Amino acid sequence: MAPAVPRSGDAIFANVERVNSELFTLTYGAIVRQLLTDLEEVEEVNKQLDQMGYNIGIRLIDEFLAKSNVTRCVNFRETAEVIAKVGFKMFLGVTATVTNWDSEGTSCSLILEDNPLVDFVELPETCQGLYYCNILSGVVRGALEMVSMKTEITWVRDMLRGDDAFELQVKLLKQVPEEYPYKDDE
Amino acid sequence: MAAIYSLYIINKSGGLIFYKDYGLAGRMDTNDSLRLASLWHSMHAISQQLSPISGCSGIELLEADTFDLHCFQSLTGTKFFVVSEPGTHHMDNLLKHIYELYTDYVLKNPFYEMEMPIRCELFDINLAQAIQKDRVAYLGR
Numbered sequence: 001m002a003p004a005v006p007r008s009g010d011a012i013f014a015n016v017e018r019v020n021s022e023l024f025t026l027t028y029g030a031i032v033r034q035l036l037t038d039l040e041e042v043e044e045v046n047k048q049l050d051q052m053g054y055n056i057g058i059r060l061i062d063e064f065l066a067k068s069n070v071t072r073c074v075n076f077r078e079t080a081e082v083i084a085k086v087g088f089k090m091f092l093g094v095t096a097t098v099t100n101w102d103s104e105g106t107s108c109s110l111i112l113e114d115n116p117l118v119d120f121v122e123l124p125e126t127c128q129g130l131y132y133c134n135i136l137s138g139v140v141r142g143a144l145e146m147v148s149m150k151t152e153i154t155w156v157r158d159m160l161r162g163d164d165a166f167e168l169q170v171k172l173l174k175q176v177p178e179e180y181p182y183k184d185d186e
Numbered sequence: 187m188a189a190i191y192s193l194y195i196i197n198k199s200g201g202l203i204f205y206k207d208y209g210l211a212g213r214m215d216t217n218d219s220l221r222l223a224s225l226w227h228s229m230h231a232i233s234q235q236l237s238p239i240s241g242c243s244g245i246e247l248l249e250a251d252t253f254d255l256h257c258f259q260s261l262t263g264t265k266f267f268v269v270s271e272p273g274t275h276h277m278d279n280l281l282k283h284i285y286e287l288y289t290d291y292v293l294k295n296p297f298y299e300m301e302m303p304i305r306c307e308l309f310d311i312n313l314a315q316a317i318q319k320d321r322v323a324y325l326g327r
Contacts, residue, residue, distance in 0.1 A: 062285075067286065
């Protein structure tokens with residue numbers, strides 16, 4: 001049998017069941033709002049969103065792999081492209097662009113011009129330190145961890161803070177080898 | 187006569203998280219199925235190490251006189267394998283489909299704990315449908 005052909009982000013996005021995007025946006029808004037009420041500290045909310053994203057990411061990766069038919073990426077550059085073009089499109093309905101590679105090819109930026117999470121959002125004075133979309137960075141981190149890549153993800157630009165786009169810096173910390181830890185009797 | 191004897195899902199550390207048999211042949215009790223799962227997990231790992239060419243992804247098919255064992259490992263390390271009648275050829279598609287069902291009805295269930303045994307009714311229902319469909323296709327061949 002011929003191996004399944006990798007599918008494009010658009011093709012998968014066209015095939016999945018969808019809900020009204022406003023329901024999605026508003027639900028996310030309600031979650032962030034509730035976290036702010038519960039945790040009070042903006043810093044804690046950032047952490048919690050990241051953790052929630054991580055928990056989503058470690059499960060989402062399997063769906064991504066199952067439905068996109070992508071095969072193992074040869075390097076981190078390809079990984080970043082796949083996340084930006086297929087992953088973001090599939091789950092968020094928008095694509096990102098990959099730029100700002102460092103010379104070793106271990107760090108890059110994902111740029112989102114459009115982000116459905118923030119459609120109606122204006123950050124108030126009291127929440128200036130909030131990374132409203134921190135859940136996204138958690139998702140990417142969690143997903144990559146499940147395919148043995150430890151990453152560190154930070155927001156460089158945020159439209160809610162007056163920047164012209166969302167920029168997510170993805171830094172590959174280390175690639176965990178997949179071999180089993182065979183230990184001879186020591 | 188069923189084309190498939192049984193289905194196993196093993197988590198990335200080799201624990202059996204799902205086992206189901208179809209038809210009367212090759213039924214196993216809980217202990218035997220757990221043993222087979224951990225054995226397969228190790229054999230799969232050893233086969234990767236034994237491969238003369240690097241980048242081997244482990245055994246995909248084991249052929250015996252009386253059964254075939256088809257294995258699919260996802261990039262995240264979860265293994266799905268079916269024991270089937272010898273000479274069944276369309277198992278890759280079925281395994282792939284089972285993987286999709288797993289992502290939909292197991293992983294998306296917020297009350298499912300990762301790496302733990304699968305007890306999800308929706309998964310069972312959809313799996314039964316998929317197997318049934320596969321069986322019909324098999325008989326129609």
